[in-house]
Amino acid sequence: MNESMDVFKEFFEMPWEDKAMLYSEDPKNSCRLSTSSVNYAREKIHHWRDNLRHPCHPLQDCIKHWPQKPVRYREVVATYTIEAKKLGLRILELVSEGLGLESRYFGDKLSESEILSINHYPPCPDPSLTLGVAKHCDPNLLTLLHQGDVSGLQVFNNGEWIGVEPLHNAFVVNIGNQLQIISNNKLKSVEHRVVTNSRVARTSAGFFIGPSEDSIIEPEKSLVDDAPFYRAFEFKDFLLHYFPNLEDNEVVMGHFKSQA
Numbered sequence: 001m002n003e004s005m006d007v008f009k010e011f012f013e014m015p016w017e018d019k020a021m022l023y024s025e026d027p028k029n030s031c032r033l034s035t036s037s038v039n040y041a042r043e044k045i046h047h048w049r050d051n052l053r054h055p056c057h058p059l060q061d062c063i064k065h066w067p068q069k070p071v072r073y074r075e076v077v078a079t080y081t082i083e084a085k086k087l088g089l090r091i092l093e094l095v096s097e098g099l100g101l102e103s104r105y106f107g108d109k110l111s112e113s114e115i116l117s118i119n120h121y122p123p124c125p126d127p128s129l130t131l132g133v134a135k136h137c138d139p140n141l142l143t144l145l146h147q148g149d150v151s152g153l154q155v156f157n158n159g160e161w162i163g164v165e166p167l168h169n170a171f172v173v174n175i176g177n178q179l180q181i182i183s184n185n186k187l188k189s190v191e192h193r194v195v196t197n198s199r200v201a202r203t204s205a206g207f208f209i210g211p212s213e214d215s216i217i218e219p220e221k222s223l224v225d226d227a228p229f230y231r232a233f234e235f236k237d238f239l240l241h242y243f244p245n246l247e248d249n250e251v252v253m254g255h256f257k258s259q260a
């Protein structure tokens with residue numbers, strides 16, 4: 001964890017010439033450096049963040065698109081993503097047991113996609129003017145977030161924003177929208193955001209485990225008491241609806257509620 005955090009920081013500290021070729025405004029690019037959010041062109045207020053994001057599975061195909069500098073990036077990050085996936089699957093096994101499902105329930109297509117999203121928040125001269133990341137729920141199944149040692153993450157609970165202070169060598173585990181839907185609201189995805197500070201840069205890395213785009217998502221029948229809260233849909237349709245609306249979780253989830 002520490003070595004990969006060092007490499008992530010080194011990446012963002014490199015001169016612009018070494019990173020410029022990865023900069024892209026096209027969200028479909030498989031390895032993409034961008035600034036603010038995916039809605040850059042449409043958002044009213046830009047966010048104080050740079051972001052490097054790339055898929056990690058299947059590793060042999062994805063790794064060719066990852067940054068070539070720092071030179072140890074590919075080796076260190078490959079090991080990191082393999083270990084993060086193992087940990088994520090172990091957590092999903094425990095979640096399955098807790099829900100009364102077989103332990104491999106989330107094991108195949110529902111957890112096939114792996115995306116690493118590395119955030120760099122430079123010190124912000126006036127943190128009252130903008131955020132690092134606007135409020136949202138993660139759209140995937142489960143997120144393992146390594147937030148380094150600088151605070152900034154907040155979760156919305158009982159009407160107020162609460163800081164999630166970093167713990168050394170610990171992951172914050174976020175339940176994504178798909179885990180909420182499949183569990184038929186037995187598990188809830190939490191709204192979170194990132195605030196900036198004027199003193200120090202912050203680097204964080206989210207490892208997003210999610211369904212393959214063609215997975216059919218619906219509440220698991222054994223977890224439905226009366227009627228399912230959500231209808232069945234293809235995961236790629238969720239993403240299409242999610243990105244333009246990501247700051248409003250009611251709108252995101254409302255679209256997939258069952259009509260019954």
Ligand SMILES: O=C(O)CCC(=O)C(=O)O
Pocket residue numbers: 117119133138145147152153192193194204205206
């Ligand atoms: O930087 C963080 O702590 C969280 C970032 C985040 O919520 C995300 O990338 O989805």
Ligand SMILES: [Fe+2]
Pocket residue numbers: 136137138192
């Ligand atoms: Fe998030």
